[in-house]
Amino acid sequence: MISGRFLRTVQHTPIRQLMHRASLMAKRRTLSTLASRFPAIKRPPNRAVPPLANDLPTPFLVGAHGKVSVTDGRYTFDLLNAPRQFTLPVDWHHAELNTGTRLWKLNLHYFDYAHHLGDADFAALVTDWIEQNRPFTPQYWMDSWNSYAMSIRLVAWMAEYQRRQGRLDSAFAARLTASIAEQARFLLANLEEDIGGNHLIKNIRALYWCGRFFDGALSRKATQTAGKLLARELDRQILPDGFHFELSPAYHCQVLADLLDCYRLMPASALRTRLETTLGKMAQAAADVIHPDGFVSLFNDGGLHMTVSYGALKDAFETVLGRWPDTQASGQYRDAGYHVMRTPDIFLIYDAGRLGPDGLPAHAQGDVFSYELTLGPQRMIVDTGVFEYNAGPRRAHSRATTAHNTLTLDDEDQGEFWSAFRLGRRPQVTVHAATTIDDTLMVDARHDGYAKLGGSPIHRRMISAGRNGVINVCDEITGGKGQRAVSRLLLHPDVEIIEEDDNHFLLRAGRAALRLDARTAQVSIQDAPWWPDFGCEITTRQLVLDYGTAPGKWHYQLRLEAAPRRASA
Known part of the structure; x- marks a missing residue:
């Protein structure tokens, strides 16, 4: 049946x-x-x-x-x-x-x-x-x-x-x-x-x-x-903003490399001229979403070394088409749903887009309103990544919303993930505002991935990140019937957690330091896997911010304390 x-x-x-x-x-x-x-x-x-x-x-x-x-x-x-x-x-x-x-x-x-x-x-x-x-x-x-x-x-x-x-x-x-x-x-x-x-x-x-x-x-x-x-x-x-429609930064770079190869092999034609324009937009997107350490974001499926290195990709582009584009201080990839802020101290990439294309959601993960954060060259808040494509507990976890830096209700998923690559029900994401004003990135959006639950809850997240090093995250659930609301932050394995008082924490990795103020939540710490590449598992820690029950509105803040300076990738 x-x-x-x-x-x-x-x-x-x-x-x-x-x-x-x-x-x-x-x-x-x-x-x-x-x-x-x-x-x-x-x-x-x-x-x-x-x-x-x-x-x-x-x-x-x-x-x-x-x-x-x-x-x-x-x-x-x-x-x-x-x-x-x-x-x-x-x-x-x-x-x-x-x-x-x-x-x-x-x-x-x-x-x-x-x-x-x-x-x-x-x-x-x-x-x-x-x-x-x-x-x-x-x-x-x-x-x-x-x-x-x-x-x-x-x-x-x-x-x-x-x-x-x-x-x-x-x-x-x-x-x-x-x-x-x-x-x-x-x-x-x-x-x-x-x-x-x-x-x-x-x-x-x-x-x-x-x-x-x-x-x-x-x-x-x-x-x-x-x-x-x-x-x-x-x-x-290729979306109008230049991003590959599977919405994986790693696969985006792989497709860019493949299309560069096509460009140098194909005969001169109107199609080749059209591809040249597309490659320029794709290169800008790749430049903007790369972390200062020179490796890709792990949103959706992918790995740090899954495709050719960023340096090799950049060199190949310059060999074939000329100068690689400069990174932008802020990037709004509205078709893909990615929003980026970059300063000498902070790199933030935020996902406020759909899970993936309807006809090919194989590499989609439950990461709506999740983000990654790097201070200087040091990754601090990371995406879980993917260990394998075989169906099983690891594959299921890599796709689950509980593995991402966003909010869950009763630990349910935003989408109906099953098997290794299948996706049934999926959320609709609506972006109310996405702007960069006075050096501050602000995104206000909502999704209905939990509307199947009692009370038809809707998740709205408003995030702002300024060049002053302050990141504010406000979560609001309208509707709902007492579901447990939990937000999570997965930390890079190098990050040391220093617990202060009243749900304040200092997150430190070498010379990089970040202060978390989560006074509207009860915070606990649990072990969690980080999969930076296929077949590579590193135990790290996840901060679990228990907000209480829906409906409700909650807030936490991250403030830069120190960041080692290094030129961006």
Whole structure:
């Protein structure tokens, strides 16, 4: 029986996505069934390899997904902060890797670590992959022939071919290019239209690479398909304020890197000119939301090292398009819902936007009216981050509203999160005012994420942050029937809590110090996880501000006491 939660989830998904998913599911089942009966289907097709282009594309922003080292024939893959060791032949489908979303296994099949390998080990590992991984085996679309993994692997292999072409054995080089051509044709027939978002941008990037790597019909088809998709996805995915519509700063930087690569590969056209304008807006957004330590905000899914470094992204932009934009003292990204204030002492990023796009809320978290705060280069109030994408307690906590620096009622979530990536009911956010006046950022907004509860409570938060180092947070619940109202603050592990009197606290990390006045609440301290990167868990502390019961109005203040000076990123 179809659950109400499932229906509340599906009703937000565009029909075109549902149709693509249904079509792909049918095709995959059919091909897997046929391949089990007729194994010859899994053999490489006897098709001529297209000629290679005279001017092969060069590597660009490579190696964001892990490392590999080789010692005495043992390959150690350090992926998602969880090293594993294999010998040839590699067990590419080890049972331990076939759990949940298979993210570690996907990273293994990315080959984005290939630049760490010497020529002989590169050839041995690629040959082993080609021999052991054929399409149309059961669940082939989950990992080895997953279109997202393939898009990354194709670029990695083409980049390594260009980098090593004068040193590769001719027989291996021929086998490598034949596999690249086979995978390129497969990708053209299996684009991720059912998912969209950053996945489809990865597909587009890979197709532009194929268009430049080969000559002839395959090259033309890859380039034409990439251009058609990109023209549509720029409007669909990049918001008017320049932010990527999945609303994750980490994924925003990843998409920016991928689109920069597309720009340098694509032919001159009106679309390329349009993309140049878009890239400028995206770069400004990236510059404005980066913390002074040079790493991204952890809002929604992402990690500090999930994508290429900020420095590498900045250098790549300047190589391709010119000067990277300066950070702004305040940024109002109203379409994305992010509001930023930056001084030499304070960096504040505040989320007053929707959870994510209706058709792709996979990376959304319950962080409406949450914020991150840095003093000088020292992070003080942090977002929980994400440990893994596998469904389970850690995944559920990373998405839960109790994990964020905002208010909960009876510890309920703002949205109906379920499974690893699903979202049913979601809040509507209304911004009444968002201004910067006299060097003070002020945002006044409300959401109805708790309206399902008794008394239909509405949460309104008014936050102001001034260059004088004073941050005021006022929470108001209208409606409600006695639900427990609690606000939370997750502290960076370096922060020391010095309890004073009457719910006053000094929060100190090295030379950075912040004073909390929470006199309208009863404050307790509890241990909580911080996940700055996939697979990385650090125990820290969370301040729990118990306001009392709804309806009501409460207030707390943070005041800068000291901040070490350092130039912003």
